[in-house]
Amino acid sequence: MGRAGLLLRLELTSNPEILSVVRSAVTCLASNMGFPEADVRALTRAVDEALANVIRHAYANRPGQPIELLCRRVTERAAERRGPALEILMMDRGISVIRKKFCGRELDDVRPGGLGMHFIQNGVDVVQYSRHLRKNRLRLVKFLPVQEPEKANGKGEW
């Protein structure tokens, strides 16, 4: 994996107390990059829910298990769009993600739980789960908003 555009790499363990630390780091990183406040909140929520899912599902709430987070500034090419974006890769060595589990539950069927995937999908533009060499990898990408030319200075320089 190339290190171009690498902003931050985090190694942590599957302890719920670390969630608030990751949230504050991601919030600050995204603000620095020039994301508007609502986007920062949505992105932070997506990362938080994804990390909570790794702790709860991939590691079945076992503490002390390794999790890695990579934050990079990238030029993303998604379906209809191309442009500067923040990419967050989340890696764990837990239970394999089973694809069919990732159908969001019916929201109108109100009951505890099942909202996490919805918050993740809602908060970022790209959500990709994959598994290589016993490592689960979740790739989250959020596009920076298109800036009007006169505003496009000072922000997001790195």
Add this chain to the structure above:
Amino acid sequence: MGRAGLLLRLELTSNPEILSVVRSAVTCLASNMGFPEADVRALTRAVDEALANVIRHAYANRPGQPIELLCRRVTERAAERRGPALEILMMDRGISVIRKKFCGRELDDVRPGGLGMHFIQNGVDVVQYSRHLRKNRLRLVKFLPVQEPEKANGKGEW
């Protein structure tokens, strides 16, 4: 180096924009551990100034150079004291730290600069600079305040 008590490992580059991200992560981590607010501010300030010094002095303001931060919960044995503490190790591959440079300047001699080392010393209980295999290492340790027995629950469990 043992990974026992490892709370968080950060890899970043020598870009001043990252300082605010590190500050927010350290602030949150220390609060979670149960440090009182004033201690959290002092510790965060020490880490921030130390990181700024790595960027400015060890790397002479060259961006994109590697910096590593390790945050661990340890049992520290310092001169007069022994107890649970937060240890922060900061590693860089920049210009060697010259020991004699680390005499804090006279504070009454008011002029720009020279306050960084003072803020570092003030914010933590242990400050140790060392160099091994072309890596500079700064070790900062701050003791958790001694808790009254009846209060010693719920906090700082990890």
Add this chain to the structure above:
Amino acid sequence: MVKISTRRLDKAAILDVSGDIDLAHSTELRRVVLVEFRENRTPKVILNLVAVNYIDSSGVASLVEGLKASRDVGSRMMLVGLSPIVYEVLELSKLLKIFEIYDNEALALEA
């Protein structure tokens, strides 16, 4: 961190919740709310969320569980002091309509 402190009134309890209701702390909220309904049988429990900085899906789930527990025992659970952050999450969850939400404590107490 999350802090929950309880103010007891005649036939109601007001829970002042502050901090982050996330995976690390939503069980605390759930526990306190469930005790209020199942053990104390408090007729009306008002959650003042004005000092809540963050709520995740497990926090929302705790609120839903509290609501169900209130219905099981014939009590009421109300939410007041929804900051934009909390409101946004309940809206995103499509759960705004299932909760009794009031602008302030006085209105909730009267209702």
Add this chain to the structure above:
Amino acid sequence: MVKISTRRLDKAAILDVSGDIDLAHSTELRRVVLVEFRENRTPKVILNLVAVNYIDSSGVASLVEGLKASRDVGSRMMLVGLSPIVYEVLELSKLLKIFEIYDNEALALEA
């Protein structure tokens, strides 16, 4: 991030500074303050720091440079709205006594 906006009065300028004055942003503050003294020759520059969340040693250094520039041109630099966070740092720097510090803008304007 740091934001600096300027309000111009008759013989004074008030700079509203917000955000974090750290290594990444203290040069912005320094530049604005130095221009105010050296180019605009403003007789009195009041820095309102009430919205400053953090200030590091480079930020303190920028304030000291501003103060020196003010003396060089026979102007005055004043600080108002010192939050506990900023106050603590100036105290720790043993620089409280060298700055003209006022509780609010009105007092600074009168002085």
